Amino acid sequence: MLGIEYPIFQGPFGGRLSSAELVAAVSNAGGLGGYGAYTLTPQEIIEVDQEIKAATAKPYNINLWVSDTDATNGTVTEARYEEVKAFFRPYFEETNIPFPEKPAPFKSRFENQVEVILDVRPKVFSFVFGIPSADILEQCRKRGIITAGAATTLDEAIALENAGIDLIIASGFEAGGHRPSFLSATELSFTGTFVLVQLIREKVKTPVIAAGGIANGKGIAAAMTLGASAAQVGTAFLVCDESNALPVHRQMLLSDAAKYTTLSKAYTGRLGRGLANRITRETGNEAPYLPFPLQSTFMSSLRSAAVQQQKWDMVYFWGGQIAPVLKHTKASKLMQSLIEETSACFSELKA
Numbered sequence: 220m221l222g223i224e225y226p227i228f229q230g231p232f233g234g235r236l237s238s239a240e241l242v243a244a245v246s247n248a249g250g251l252g253g254y255g256a257y258t259l260t261p262q263e264i265i266e267v268d269q270e271i272k273a274a275t276a277k278p279y280n281i282n283l284w285v286s287d288t289d290a291t292n293g294t295v296t297e298a299r300y301e302e303v304k305a306f307f308r309p310y311f312e313e314t315n316i317p318f319p320e321k322p323a324p325f326k327s328r329f330e331n332q333v334e335v336i337l338d339v340r341p342k343v344f345s346f347v348f349g350i351p352s353a354d355i356l357e358q359c360r361k362r363g364i365i366t367a368g369a370a371t372t373l374d375e376a377i378a379l380e381n382a383g384i385d386l387i388i389a390s391g392f393e394a395g396g397h398r399p400s401f402l403s404a405t406e407l408s409f410t411g412t413f414v415l416v417q418l419i420r421e422k423v424k425t426p427v428i429a430a431g432g433i434a435n436g437k438g439i440a441a442a443m444t445l446g447a448s449a450a451q452v453g454t455a456f457l458v459c460d461e462s463n464a465l466p467v468h469r470q471m472l473l474s475d476a477a478k479y480t481t482l483s484k485a486y487t488g489r490l491g492r493g494l495a496n497r498i499t500r501e502t503g504n505e506a507p508y509l510p511f512p513l514q515s516t517f518m519s520s521l522r523s524a525a526v527q528q529q530k531w532d533m534v535y536f537w538g539g540q541i542a543p544v545l546k547h548t549k550a551s552k553l554m555q556s557l558i559e560e561t562s563a564c565f566s567e568l569k570a
């Protein structure tokens with residue numbers, strides 16, 4: 220269906236953590252590289268696509284967020300902004316930086332971004348946080364773009380199938396990054412990957428890709444044994460040199476700090492998994508936050524100051540629960556190892 224040699228997807232990373240180099244390394248090795256483009260302008264997506272096309276002739280995936288804002292009218296009240304400032308004041312004081320201005324109103328970028336996707340025609344267009352309109356899906360079909368939508372519950376998988384989406388990414392609770400629920404509250408969508416894959420396979424005919432907690436061949440073989448058609452591997456590729464993560468981010472994921480991850484809203488306003496730190500511990504998820512993505516804008520100067528001052532306990536390092544088993548830091552080596560281990564597992568099962 221995809222024209223790829225191995226059932227291995229490299230999970231796309233939003234927030235400018237993807238790179239054309241990583242996408243090309245994975246696609247050239249026979250998997251499906253993925254680029255997370257939801258924070259890019261349409262022009263930037265065109266440029267990234269050119270970079271990818273220059274580096275690989277193989278199929279690849281570009282990823283967007285269907286719902287990319289929770290802010291009513293794109294903004295928040297002064298009162299809410301003051302409340303959030305008061306709550307986060309100690310961190311701004313400690314890093315000795317002023318509060319940013321109230322974030323400018325945010326307007327969804329999805330519609331404009333998707334127009335570029337339709338023009339540049341990646342083999343796969345994957346998306347999270349919702350389902351694109353019937354018109355967009357029809358345009359994808361006409362252009363031969365395969366669609367892949369993320370589900371965190373069985374209901375979401377059924378909704379994706381009913382909309383005619385080609386592939387369902389079963390996104391388990393273990394995964395690094397945001398929890399992309401779109402039908403019920405994220406807090407009601409905490410199913411792990413292996414349960415989710417089985418629930419979806421019982422009721423849905425669309426091919427399922429298992430995502431979350433898979434970082435080696437045993438994980439891929441296990442997911443496929445449970446009925447997944449492929450596995451999407453994220454955190455294991457994020458620590459590779461080719462990703463756009465800061466070197467300290469990659470080092471933290473490979474250190475003992477990776478033993479404890481958590482789901483926090485503190486950095487963006489939506490629940491996402493990363494390494495537990497002082498701010499995630501002290502704020503909890505009932506703290507006052509700005510709606511996504513205004514909270515990200517609010518926190519960005521604090522994050523930069525914390526990085527500059529090497530206050531690592533205030534920087535959120537995105538990553539999944541599987542990080543402590545990671546070994547490879549070169550994408551081609553990781554691919555080779557995933558392919559060999561998966562094949563070895565299946566040979567052992569047959570023997």
Ligand SMILES: Cc1cc2nc3c(=O)[nH]c(=O)nc-3n(C[C@H](O)[C@H](O)[C@H](O)COP(=O)(O)O)c2cc1C
Pocket residue numbers: 229230231232233234236255256257282283345346347369390393394395396397430431432433434451452453454455457537538539540541
């Ligand atoms: C830093 C980070 C950013 C991510 N951003 C996105 C994104 O923008 N869109 C998306 O579909 N998935 C995103 N993901 C999820 C991955 O594509 C993948 O599904 C997930 O990492 C798989 O779980 P694992 O981390 O346990 O391997 C992100 C994951 C991480 C770690």
